[in-house]
Amino acid sequence: MSSIAGTKSGLTWAVHISVALLVALWLFPTLGLFVSSFRTADQISSSGWWASMLPSEQNRTLRTADPAAQVQQGALWVIEGNLFEGGTPATISAWGTSSRDIAAYAPGETADLGDDGRLTVEANGDYRLENDQEFSGRRGQRVFATARTPPEFTLGNYRNMLLDPSNREGMTRAFFNTLTVVIPATIIPILIAAFAAYALAWMRFPGRALLIAAVVGLLVVPLQLALIPLLKLHLAVGIGKGYLGVWLAHTGFGLPLAIYLLRNYMVGLPRDIIENAKVDGATDFQIFTRIILPLSFPALASFAIFQFLWTWNDLLVALVFLIDATGETTVMTKQIVELLGTRGGNWEILATAAFVSIAVPLAVFFAMQRYLVRGLLAGSVK
Amino acid sequence: MNPALQGLITIVVGVGGCIGYFYLSNQILDRVIFPATGEHAGRNINRANVVRPWLFLFPAIFALGLYLGYPVFETLRLSLTDRDAGGAFVGLANYSQMVSEPKFWEAMRNNMLWLIVVPAAATAFGLLAAQLTDRIAWGNVAKSLIFMPMAISFVGAAVIFKLVYDTRSADQEQIGVLNAVWLAFDGGAGSFILLRLVPALILLAFAAFMGYGIYLSLRPLIWGEAERGGGSWWTVPLRAVVALGAAWLLWLSLRSCFAVMTVALPYGQPQTWLTIPFWNNFFLMVVLIWIQTGFAMVILSAALRGIPEETIEAAVIDGASPIDIFFKIKVPQIMGTIVVVWTTITLVVLKVFDIVFAMTNGQWETQVLANYMYDKLFRANDWGVGSASAIVIMLLVSPILIWNVYNARREMR
Numbered sequence: 056m057s058s059i060a061g062t063k064s065g066l067t068w069a070v071h072i073s074v075a076l077l078v079a080l081w082l083f084p085t086l087g088l089f090v091s092s093f094r095t096a097d098q099i100s101s102s103g104w105w106a107s108m109l110p111s112e113q114n115r116t117l118r119t120a121d122p123a124a125q126v127q128q129g130a131l132w133v134i135e136g137n138l139f140e141g142g143t144p145a146t147i148s149a150w151g152t153s154s155r156d157i158a159a160y161a162p163g164e165t166a167d168l169g170d171d172g173r174l175t176v177e178a179n180g181d182y183r184l185e186n187d188q189e190f191s192g193r194r195g196q197r198v199f200a201t202a203r204t205p206p207e208f209t210l211g212n213y214r215n216m217l218l219d220p221s222n223r224e225g226m227t228r229a230f231f232n233t234l235t236v237v238i239p240a241t242i243i244p245i246l247i248a249a250f251a252a253y254a255l256a257w258m259r260f261p262g263r264a265l266l267i268a269a270v271v272g273l274l275v276v277p278l279q280l281a282l283i284p285l286l287k288l289h290l291a292v293g294i295g296k297g298y299l300g301v302w303l304a305h306t307g308f309g310l311p312l313a314i315y316l317l318r319n320y321m322v323g324l325p326r327d328i329i330e331n332a333k334v335d336g337a338t339d340f341q342i343f344t345r346i347i348l349p350l351s352f353p354a355l356a357s358f359a360i361f362q363f364l365w366t367w368n369d370l371l372v373a374l375v376f377l378i379d380a381t382g383e384t385t386v387m388t389k390q391i392v393e394l395l396g397t398r399g400g401n402w403e404i405l406a407t408a409a410f411v412s413i414a415v416p417l418a419v420f421f422a423m424q425r426y427l428v429r430g431l432l433a434g435s436v437k
Numbered sequence: 438m439n440p441a442l443q444g445l446i447t448i449v450v451g452v453g454g455c456i457g458y459f460y461l462s463n464q465i466l467d468r469v470i471f472p473a474t475g476e477h478a479g480r481n482i483n484r485a486n487v488v489r490p491w492l493f494l495f496p497a498i499f500a501l502g503l504y505l506g507y508p509v510f511e512t513l514r515l516s517l518t519d520r521d522a523g524g525a526f527v528g529l530a531n532y533s534q535m536v537s538e539p540k541f542w543e544a545m546r547n548n549m550l551w552l553i554v555v556p557a558a559a560t561a562f563g564l565l566a567a568q569l570t571d572r573i574a575w576g577n578v579a580k581s582l583i584f585m586p587m588a589i590s591f592v593g594a595a596v597i598f599k600l601v602y603d604t605r606s607a608d609q610e611q612i613g614v615l616n617a618v619w620l621a622f623d624g625g626a627g628s629f630i631l632l633r634l635v636p637a638l639i640l641l642a643f644a645a646f647m648g649y650g651i652y653l654s655l656r657p658l659i660w661g662e663a664e665r666g667g668g669s670w671w672t673v674p675l676r677a678v679v680a681l682g683a684a685w686l687l688w689l690s691l692r693s694c695f696a697v698m699t700v701a702l703p704y705g706q707p708q709t710w711l712t713i714p715f716w717n718n719f720f721l722m723v724v725l726i727w728i729q730t731g732f733a734m735v736i737l738s739a740a741l742r743g744i745p746e747e748t749i750e751a752a753v754i755d756g757a758s759p760i761d762i763f764f765k766i767k768v769p770q771i772m773g774t775i776v777v778v779w780t781t782i783t784l785v786v787l788k789v790f791d792i793v794f795a796m797t798n799g800q801w802e803t804q805v806l807a808n809y810m811y812d813k814l815f816r817a818n819d820w821g822v823g824s825a826s827a828i829v830i831m832l833l834v835s836p837i838l839i840w841n842v843y844n845a846r847r848e849m850r
Contacts, residue, residue, distance in 0.1 A: 085586070104612070299447070306504075
């Protein structure tokens with residue numbers, strides 16, 4: 056159509072570029088966290104994550120081998136080796152031996168250190184330190200090098216946060232706690248809502264319209280209202296703070312959307328099938344389990360994803376109904392908030408913790424996006 | 438007991454219990470209470486069918502009533518009582534205490550800002566993204582990437598954006614993107630254009646839009662057309678209120694436009710973005726806009742596809758420009774959907790808690806109602822004022838609630 060208007064190519068290019076910009080803008084923050092979780096603490100604090108993709112100029116403090124490594128060659132005492140031994144290799148562009156002038160020499164030049172001998176450093180980090188007398192002292196000569204370091208990433212943060220059982224700040228326990236909250240809190244409301252939705256969609260009884268209106272109304276009731284009364288109730292009946300309480304709470308809070316989505320979907324199922332089944336003598340229970348449930352799979356999947364994302368990402372309900380003073384039942388969101396407070400500057404810990412909690416929902420999201428979109432459309436477009 | 442095992446048992450017991458309840462109650466109904474045999478078979482079947490819906494509905498009604506219905510009234514009751522006085526009725530004392538606190542008004546002001554900015558920005562970006570991605574080959578990939586933040590928790594997003602806003606002292610390398618970009622501005626011509634001229638023009642455009650809005654809402658009153666367009670008596674005050682609101686926004690945007698052009702910007706100094714009063718609210722809002730844009734885009738894109746092609750073709754033949762087609766043909770046709778998206782995001786905004794809790798915890802004048810309530814309930818242990826602020830949130834939500842119920846009932850007829 057726009058070809059009729061005669062501005063096709065220019066406009067198309069503008070569209071492509073703007074979409075690319077928009078996508079980049081939306082992806083950039085997440086990408087930053089993702090990349091940061093694979094960098095060491097030093098790397099994160101010495102350069103922005105966007106610089107990590109390219110080799111970076113870094114000022115590094117290195118040390119030659121200690122005097123115990125010296126060998127005698129004729130009249131000279133010599134220490135030889137590579138400055139990057141045991142570390143990441145890099146290319147030196149300038150170096151020095153004093154912190155006041157860290158770029159005093161070019162690679163290949165020789166520095167005269169007086170009584171401490173003469174030091175030659177090559178671009179690849181090979182050095183030769185020679186002296187007319189024997190080296191003394193316990194530590195090697197310090198060398199300040201401006202080095203081009205190739206990009207380097209590590210899995211160490213994940214090892215530390217997930218696999219180290221001695222790490223009190225680790226995410227493993229919180230991960231399994233979250234899982235323990237999420238699975239029952241996703242399955243139970245689906246079951247209850249499916250029966251209710253069937254009744255609201257296909258059974259005739261007085262007060263049906265009123266109930267549907269009530270569900271639509273409850274859809275928007277803020278759960279903030281429920282915090283105190285329900286906490287009081289839970290404490291009074293002996294559930295207290297714990298998994299049972301949080302499962303019940305998530306079930307209650309998820310039900311309106313579940314009933315609404317499932318009912319809207321079930322109403323659209325063909326009437327003939329249900330009436331034929333009735334004529335053939337099927338009971339409502341049979342119709343529901345044999346016909347309605349299998350046919351409603353897309354709607355069930357939509358809601359399951361919603362409820363999964365919502366319970367996995369929830370902080371408030373867990374704070375109020377689950378986590379007690381001991382903190383044994385902490386969930387990942389709470390753990391991250393805690394880390395934000397205590398480890399505000401340690402991005403290697405924060406980024407890794409956040410990404411551990413984000414990874415599962417992202418995987419679900421990309422795998423089941425179709426159902427999520429369908430659910431959204433059913434839930435809001437009228 | 439191991440929580441994983443406990444969880445497994447709960448799943449089995451819960452799911453088994455649900456299925457067992459539905460199966461057994463139906464069996465009992467059909468076999469024991471109203472057996473479909475014997476002389477009253479016909480009558481019994483009918484009676485069973487009268488009872489059965491309630492069997493299906495009972496767990497849902499029970500859970501909804503207990504977890505959402507009862508708390509509304511209980512919170513209302515708590516907001517009128519004093520916990521320390523043994524739950525004695527104190528009338529509106531909690532409310533008057535609440536409105537005398539500056540923190541409450543700060544939370545109200547911020548919530549209003551959130552309510553205006555976030556739905557507007559998310560819907561606008563969503564509409565833009567939907568319109569742009571609909572026409573290109575890799576549109577679906579682009580869509581799913583913009584949609585992705587929907588899956589990320591508010592807390593995760595808070596961490597993501599804390600890294601973006603991170604600040605180092607001036608002599609260190611900046612690791613937050615925003616500060617790195619900020620330090621690239623040096624006060625030259627480029628800075629003038631990007632930081633003063635462009636925002637000022639955007640604000641002017643917004644002001645013009647508001648002015649047009651005022652004109653639209655007042656036109657029927659001035660020209661006495663109110664009777665013509667099916668307008669009834671209550672539209673007059675409504676129009677006046679809308680016009681007043683728009684006038685306020687117009688004034689605000691003009692004032693900010695002036696401020697943007699004259700304010701002295703601290704070039705070359707890294708900023709701690711989250712501690713700049715007033716403006717830090719916007720840095721928090723960005724997080725929610727980032728999350729909600731995908732939602733708006735998905736819904737609006739479906740609506741855009743539902744527009745009949747003929748209307749657009751007719752406009753093209755009449756020589757309308759793409760911009761005209763978008764604003765005069767497409768947007769009016771999807772207005773209903775835009776309203777739905779807007780109200781849905783408004784609901785999210787009213788309940789926003791995690792972002793503020795994780796990023797600033799209401800410090801530096803970023804308090805919002807939900808976090809204020811949490812503060813009162815669980816830190817100050819003041820259930821009365823906490824409940825009162827929960828009721829305020831409920832009151833703000835209720836117009837949308839009524840509107841939704843009204844629409845749902847109209848559709849069912």
